[in-house]
Amino acid sequence: MKKQITTTNPYTGEVIDKYDYHTSEEISNILTRSDSTFKIWSQTEISDRTKLLQNLANLLEENKEEYARLMANEMGKPITQGIAEIEKCALLCDFYIANADNFLADQIIKTEANESFISYDPLGTILSIMPWNYPFWQVFRFAVPTLTAGNVGLLKHASNSTGTAITIEKLLLDAGYPKGCFQTLLINHKDLEAVIENDIVKAVTLTGSEKAGKSIASIAGNSLKKTVLELGGNNACVILDDADLDKYLDTMVSARMQNNGQSCIAAKRFIVTQKIYDTFLEQFTQKIKALKYGDPLNQETYMSVMAREDLAEELEKQVSQSLQKGAKLHFGNNREKAKYQPTIITNVTPGMPVFDEETFGPVAAVVKAKDYKEAMQLATNSRFGLGTMIFTNNIDNIYDHISQIPDGALFINEMVKSDPRLPFGGTKASGYGRELSKEGILEFVNTKTVYINK
Template sequence: MKKIKTRNPYNGELIAEHEQHSKKEISQILKKAQDTFEEWRKEDISERVALLNNLGDLLIRKKAELAQLITKEMGKPIKQSVAEIEKCRTVCEFYAINADDFLSDELIETEAQESFISYDPLGCILAIMPWNFPFWQVFRFAAPTLTAGNTAILKHASNTTGCALAIQDLFIEAGYPEGCFQTVLTDHNGIEKIIENDIVKAVTLTGSEKAGRKIASIAGQNLKKTVLELGGNNACIIWEDADLDKYISTIVNSRMLNAGQSCIAAKRFIVVEAIYEEFLQQFTKKVTTLKTGNPMDSDTDIATMARPDLAKIVQEQVNESLIKGAKIHTGNSCNKTTYEPTIITNVKPGMPLFDEEVFGPVAAIIKVKDREASIEIATKTKFGLGTMLFTEDIDAARMQIENIYDGSFFVNEMTKSDARLPFGGTKISGYGRELSKEGMLAFVNEKTIYIR
């Protein structure tokens, strides 16, 4: 069988080798998911919630070792890995509190003696997840989906295979039946066969536009529902009255968190000319104070990108943009997986730094004439995940809500996911919603009951 090797991106050391599952093993995983579903769907909601609370408690008890695993496999600074595990607990807590309400029958007044909507689980749901937030991406899907009565199969990114197996172990240790949550180790061909299998009732993917088109095509051919959270090219708009002293740390973090390897990171900073020089000065000062180094050091802000090929892609995007007229303001040194925090100015439409998703610590700065121009250039994108706006004129910001076509619009805050709020995109950033009540109802049958 083929082996999956995981390596520490900071030093290149081999972490582990994992054998891919055989066709027979995958069939057994699918059958176990289906068999478990037949019993799990009948489990009282109070029992499912109790297990979810167990899971949340277990995350906190083990957060140190789980955070170290994240950092070893994908290079995230350890303090950010700890924060990721802590955030996973919040999604467990949220659905533990709200599951009963979200899944209760909804009475509808009609001419019938009784009519209502019943929310029934669909069955086995396949999750295809990325490496950049290897626990959070999984938990924000799994917590509501399993609590709704479904079972889940996870296909994680190969470079975070250790995280995938650790998550499976967490569910078992928390008391879930073994078939409730399973990890499958396979390649792209294996995933296609799993999607086609009748046991799998729906698919959720967080990943690239290319992956989204492929998975949606296969699922569509098999008439299966999909939820897709794909790439982003988020704009961070800075109006002339922005309080930079108050928000510059947030603005920098919106780009440099996780070495810029986030779909919802600010990719394009669109700054009105009245505040441009002040913004560039403060932004540069803050970026250059970020501490780079070993991801296991507690004071490291930026350590490494997850793989050498990812750093190379970012470098190619920058170089092509420079050829087209962009200018290096600071940074742009790249060595294997280490990419220096970088600021590029004079970025315009037609350059990769403007048009594409750049998955690394590179900030593209765009100067515009005024507020009107800032909104016009911000929406000049094929992506639609999120937009940020920094201003003290909240009334004027509210007036722009209808002009922002993305899945979210954050004012004086970086775009982020929150268990209490629906999360997802528009255009080529995908469709469907995770989190909040919408996330719990993403994979249920909203069944109409009518009794005359």
């Protein structure tokens, strides 16, 4: 009997579907098809590739409610947030339609040669290993620039998003991409390791945990294959004395609680200076209490279940250990299977799991800082380096200290978020490499020097 992947609705507990794992023969055929397709696809004009992006954007818009329902069923994403995710994927297509030709154009460099330039050539088959929390967006921000650069893609999606993975492959075929240009692999870890080591695969990108990143980087590195890793984070949200709470409090709440708190770039540590601390905590708590919980398919739902019960159990453990170390429960911390009540923890200090680790769910750790200097010291006291957000009216002061933030992103008076126009990625334990923007489309190309004397 073939081994299967079973997807389950985390809100209802009902089984959605079962999928057979690919056999060794099927995996071999997928790899061979990928390699043969690359030989043709890589020679396709960039203008022809971007025409397919327009088809893709149109299909995303036409089917966004269907895709949002799929995400709601597979991982509990509130449907309005799912629709927004699909719309963002369409905007990503639009961005590369407008910019891919310029990004990939040969760059003329004047030297002693008659002609010298930089050529950006695709590498071949690129393997992506993607998570469940933004099951369309994470895949698209890999696939759109990577395929547009002339590569072909393989997708190993999270098992609980298998239906989404298959849907995305069909979506690209419906948009006109050649068969073999983008394929889903239904495989276990052992088969994944063999795929990475296969000569057909030229590079690997992963969005996931630090543990997964180390494992994949080790396997790929042993075969001298490039990796891009977008790993975890415990982003600081610094709220200074002069922060405009009336204007930005809703942004701060969204920064922690959107997507049921399951985001690598969420605000996980709220570092608040003492003069504004009590006011912030009172108003923040009122906002959290007012968030509407319910069925992810309900248009009015803002918070729903976490994607799996084991994830909620792990979050509960991190909170419990922090409370044992002296943190105080301010609000929430009730769990029922995969449902985890939005939670606020105060009296948080370094050394507690909710300060040191990534808390992947609706838990806000609130830290009191004496002043700006201590707030910044606490914000940068992290193994991770994905992003920091600062709320203040004194923008001039921040300009002078931008270099002191060692993260991949710094957002002022806004939550950290990914934007097709800007590079996205982290430092330290949050990984390396960049997605999106010009930097993202050039991650998986051969930057080739061409030098001609006549």
